[in-house]
Amino acid sequence: MALTTLKKKRRIQVIAIGMMALVVSTALIGYAMRDGINFFRSPSQVAEAPPAPNEVFRIGGLVADGSLLRGQGETITFAVTDGAATIPVAYTGVLPDLFGEGEGMVGTGRFVDGTFQATEILAKHDESYMPKEVVDALKEQGVYQDPNAGVATN
Incomplete structure (x- = not known):
């Protein structure tokens, strides 16, 4: 009988240690990802409900024409729009080669004093690509035009 209770104790200990390891690993993963999760917002969403200045998020849309x-030092300014709202953006750094007016972009940064302060800018990588989040936001506003419309694919 003593052997049976020893086996039960050992089994309970192994299960308890396993559960604790699972809880600790889940907590560590959550802690590690806290800065890596950036929510996407369209310019309309930012205009309607501006996020806190300390919140890092992604914004996407089209670079507004004009x-x-x-040439204002190292900072480059432009505006991003989804057709319904336009948000000014300031970025210090080198823009991607395919970045330009009327083109799709996604930026990561903070919304401070009415301007999106970008720390990273991503641009489309070919003639027809646009990030899914940007396409969805433009479709919501009814301004999306499919660049592949009328193009036959095999």
Whole structure:
């Protein structure tokens, strides 16, 4: 009988240790990802409910025509729009080669004093690509035009 209770105790200990390891690993994963999760917002969503200045998020849309200003030191300013709202953006750094007015972009950063302060800018990588989040936001506003419309594919 003593052997049976020893086996039960050992089994309970192994299960308890396993559960604790699972809880600790889940907590560590959550802690590690806290800065890596950036929510996507369209310019309309930012205009309707501006996020807190300390919240990092992603914004995407089209670079508004006539808004790209270079040559003000290292900072480049432009506006991103989804057709319904336009948000000014300031970025210090080198823009991607395919970045331009009227093109799709996604930026990561913070919304401070009415301007999106970008720390990273991503642009489309070919003639027809646009990030899914940007396409969805533009479709919501009714301004999305499919660049592949009328193009036959095999």
